[in-house]
Amino acid sequence: MEQKLLTVDDVAKLLQVKRLSVYKLVYEKRIPVIKISRKMLRFKPEDIEEWLQKLKAENSTVTVKTNRGRKPTKKVNNNFVNKVIEQAKREVLGT
Helix, strand or coil, X not given: CCCCCECHHHHHHHHCCCHHHHHHHHHCCCCCCEECCCCCEEECHXXXXXXHHHHHXXXXXXXXXXXXXXXXXXXXXXXXXXXXXXXXXXXXXXX
């Protein structure tokens, strides 16, 4: 069975954040990524799901620092993480 890899846009949509936030997570080595080239990134759906589960187990919020410190840090609670995980499962499994 062929596995579909996620793009930066897919992950941003899934996490409900901007593309820049995904790139920042990759730069900070906080999210599992497959680097095909310097500008081409892909993500395994199961790695993203596992990463979200790990974040959920570690603490009650996921913190994404915004660009240039102009905006406040976005904190996301466990309910949001659970919703994202369920949405990812539905999209990946096609149910």
